[in-house]
Amino acid sequence: MVIIAALIPALCWGLNPLLIRKIDGRPENEMLGMGLGTGLVGLVFFLSVRQPGQLSTGAFMAALVSGSAWAVGQLGQYVSYRRVGVSGTMPVSTALQLIGTAIIGVVLFGEWSQVIQKLLGLGAIGLIVIGSRLSVSTSDRVKHGIKDYLPLLATTVGYWIYSCIPKALNGNATQLFFPQMVGITLVAVSWALYRNHRVLRASASWLNIIPGILYGVAAFTYIIAARHIGITNAYIVGQLSVVISTLGGLIVLRENQQFGLIKVLAGLTFIFIGCITTALI
Secondary structure: OHHHHHHHHHHHHHHHHHHHHHHHOOHHHHHHHHHHHHHHHHHHHHHOOOOOOOOHHHHHHHHHHHHHHHHHHHHHHHHHHHOHHHHHHHHHHHHHHHHHHHHHHHHOOOOOOOOOHHHHHHHHHHHHHHHHHHHHHHOOOOOOHHHHHHHHHHHHHHHHHHHHHHHHHHHHHHHHHHHHHHHHHHHHHHHHHOOOHHHHHHHHHOOHHHHHHHHHHHHHHHHHHHHHHHHHHHHHHHOOOHHHHHHHHOOOOOOOOOOOOOHHHHHHHHHHHHHHHHOOO
């Protein structure tokens, strides 16, 4: 049962981009559906799970900001899916998230305090960068420049904020879950309605509730897995999502067919080793 709980986040996070691209809506449809789906999971969680204590108002608001920041990061991914595809987005997004959170951990929280830890960390970051570059290399037919990745680069800061606020609060993940889901819902739905006030009429918006529910379920089961097998192990297993989404983009969505699968696998291996190293330092 614990193994299943540990694998659910990786499966949900990995399948989410593929499902979103199959639905083929616009970013506002995807944001609205994601916001409503995660909000639904958050509400069910709030009504059915007993909370271990009560959050202070300050901690609740900080967790709300954390979820709001995640929604900003997710918007960048949605835009990037349309520009460079799922297989071009996920390795780069994963690399940016890992590198950013690692640097924040060192600078703000004093992690990797020993010299050997810093050296191992730099080596892991190097592997992640190389793996990302290998995974998104394109054929001569498909050239993606830096401008295609700008939305992803600009919004990844949202993922960094999402990751570092709970660490700064040092709170219970179960307590923070509901306000984070509320933050995601508020920002996602507000942005979608601002972008297109008719977005509620589109079938793609309602279909995208399914990926939203999948994300909420993944986030909740990640908490359960972390309780039983530890945060480090749960984190490592969760990183399998980038393998699922990248290979799924190539095989299921038939993105970038000219690109060698061996290079992609090599790149994903480098990223995964880098993930494991940063988690174990």
